[in-house]
Amino acid sequence: xxxxxxxxxxxxxxxxxxxxxxxxxxxxxxxxxxxxxxxxxxxxxxxxxxxxxxxxxxxxxxxxxxxxxxxxxxxxxxxxxxxxxxxxxxxxxxxxxxxxxxxxxxxxxxxxxxxxxxxxxxxxxxxxxxxxxxxxxxxxxxxxxxxxxxxxxxxxxxxxxxxxxxxxxxxxxxxxxxxxxxxxxxxxxxxxxxxxxxxxxxxxxxxxxxxxxxxxxxxxxxxxxxxxxxxxxxxxxxxxxxxxxxxxxxxxxxxxxxxxxxxxxxxxxxxxxxxxxxxxxxxxxxxxxxxxxxxxxxxxxxxxxxxxxxxxxxxxxxxxxxxxxxxxxxxxxxxxxxxxxxxxxxxxxxxxxxxxxxxxxxxxxxxxxxxxxxxxxxxxxxxxxxxxxxxxxxxxxxxxxxxxxxxxxxxxxxxxxxxxxxxxxxxxxxxxxxxxxxxxxxxxxxxxxxxxxxxxxxxxxxxxxxx
Numbered sequence: 001x002x003x004x005x006x007x008x009x010x011x012x013x014x015x016x017x018x019x020x021x022x023x024x025x026x027x028x029x030x031x032x033x034x035x036x037x038x039x040x041x042x043x044x045x046x047x048x049x050x051x052x053x054x055x056x057x058x059x060x061x062x063x064x065x066x067x068x069x070x071x072x073x074x075x076x077x078x079x080x081x082x083x084x085x086x087x088x089x090x091x092x093x094x095x096x097x098x099x100x101x102x103x104x105x106x107x108x109x110x111x112x113x114x115x116x117x118x119x120x121x122x123x124x125x126x127x128x129x130x131x132x133x134x135x136x137x138x139x140x141x142x143x144x145x146x147x148x149x150x151x152x153x154x155x156x157x158x159x160x161x162x163x164x165x166x167x168x169x170x171x172x173x174x175x176x177x178x179x180x181x182x183x184x185x186x187x188x189x190x191x192x193x194x195x196x197x198x199x200x201x202x203x204x205x206x207x208x209x210x211x212x213x214x215x216x217x218x219x220x221x222x223x224x225x226x227x228x229x230x231x232x233x234x235x236x237x238x239x240x241x242x243x244x245x246x247x248x249x250x251x252x253x254x255x256x257x258x259x260x261x262x263x264x265x266x267x268x269x270x271x272x273x274x275x276x277x278x279x280x281x282x283x284x285x286x287x288x289x290x291x292x293x294x295x296x297x298x299x300x301x302x303x304x305x306x307x308x309x310x311x312x313x314x315x316x317x318x319x320x321x322x323x324x325x326x327x328x329x330x331x332x333x334x335x336x337x338x339x340x341x342x343x344x345x346x347x348x349x350x351x352x353x354x355x356x357x358x359x360x361x362x363x364x365x366x367x368x369x370x371x372x373x374x375x376x377x378x379x380x381x382x383x384x385x386x387x388x389x390x391x392x393x394x395x396x397x398x399x400x401x402x403x404x405x406x407x408x409x410x411x412x413x414x415x416x417x418x419x420x421x422x423x424x425x426x427x428x429x430x431x432x433x434x435x436x437x438x439x440x441x442x443x444x445x446x447x448x449x450x451x452x453x454x455x456x457x458x459x460x461x462x463x464x465x466x467x
Contacts, residue, residue: 004073011067011127012060018122019056022115052115059099063123066091072131081135085128092127096120139171148176150206154224155213156182156191159238163211178205195220198227209234271447278450279389283382294376297328297368304364307333310377315394318414323386325394326377330365331358339398370464378417390450391416392438410438413445423456
C-alpha cells in the first residue's frame, strides 16, 4: 500500500512541477520575471495565479484518477514497457482533453491554451520516463540478485523450460531460477537432482518459491506441497492445459471454483442495445402511424374469405424458444391441415416448404404477399421482443423439426421480419443458400449492417417480389 501511495505522490509532484514550468515559460519572463526571482509585478494580479492554481489542482486529480483506472499505481510485473507507456499516454490524454473541454465549456478567457497543452506534453513525457526508469532499476536489481526470489522448478519438460525462459527474459517478474528437479532430463546441466533430493536442494539453493509444472502427478504435487508448507515455502502449480492452449488465459472465480477462459467472444453490448432501441422505436412508430391502414386491411381480409383476420403460427425463435408469430391471413382457414397433402409439391430444397402456385392462397392473399403486407402484424412481435426488424426468418415448427444439427446455428439470434436472404436471394429455392446467408449475417453482425439491410428492403418491397 505504501508503495502505491508513493507512486501517487510522485505523480502529483511531477504534474505540479510541470505546471510551474509551463506557467514560467508562458508568463515568467520579461516584465513578469520578478515573480519567480523576486521583485516585479505580482503574477496573481496579472494572469490570475489563484485561478491557475485551482485549474491545475483539478488537473492533478484527473490524472491521478485516470492513472488509477489503468492500474498504474499497482506493480503489474507482467505488463510490458510498451503497455505501461500506452496506459500512461491514455491517462494523460484523457485528463488533458477533459480539462480542455471544461475550459471551453466554462468560457473563461483567462486560461492559456499553450499552458494546458504544454503541461500535458510535459506530463506525458515525464510520467512515462520515471516509470521506465523505475522498471529498469528493478530489472538491474533482480539481475544482480537483489530483491529477487529464488525459484525451483519441479519438472524440466516443455512447460518447465518455457517457464524458466519467461523468468529469464522478464526480469521484472522478480525471479531467479536456481534449477530443476526432474528424474527424466538428467542431461540438462540445470537439473539439480530428482524429486527425492527435494529437501537437500531447497536448502542448498536457498529456494524461496517452488513451481510445479507436472500437475498430473497428483501424489507428487501433494507430497511437495506438504513438505513446502512444513518449511514455509510458497508453492505454485503451472497447469499444462491442452498443449499450451491455457497459456495467457484469464482466470477468474465462479463461486468457490477457479475457472480459466480458453476462449471468449465479447458481447457487443452497445450494438445490441442500439438494435433493440431501433426495433422498439420503428415498431411502435409504424404501428401507430399505420393503424388506420392496418384496420382497412383487416376489413378487406374479412370480406375476402371466411376465417380470422390474423394468422397465428407457432414459430421457433432465439435459442429454440417457441413463440406465436402474427401475420395477416393470406390462405384459406384450413391451410395448415392441407400442408402435408401438398408437401410432395414442395419447390424449396431443404426442410422448409413453399410452392409457387399454392392453391391455399386467397385472391387478396396474393396481393398481400406480393407487397409483403402480410408481414406487418409482425411489428407486434418485434415490439414484444420475440423478433427483430432484421434477422433470419422464423420457420414453423414442422420445418424446424426437419433441421439438421448445423441448421440450429441460425437460432443463435432473434428471427427478423427482413434479413440478408430477403434482400439478396429471395427467389433462390436452395435452403443451403438461405443458411449460408443467415450464418454470414450472424457471424459478421454489426448494427450498421442492420441499417443497410433495412434500406435495401424498401426497393425489394416496392418491386413486389414477394410470393
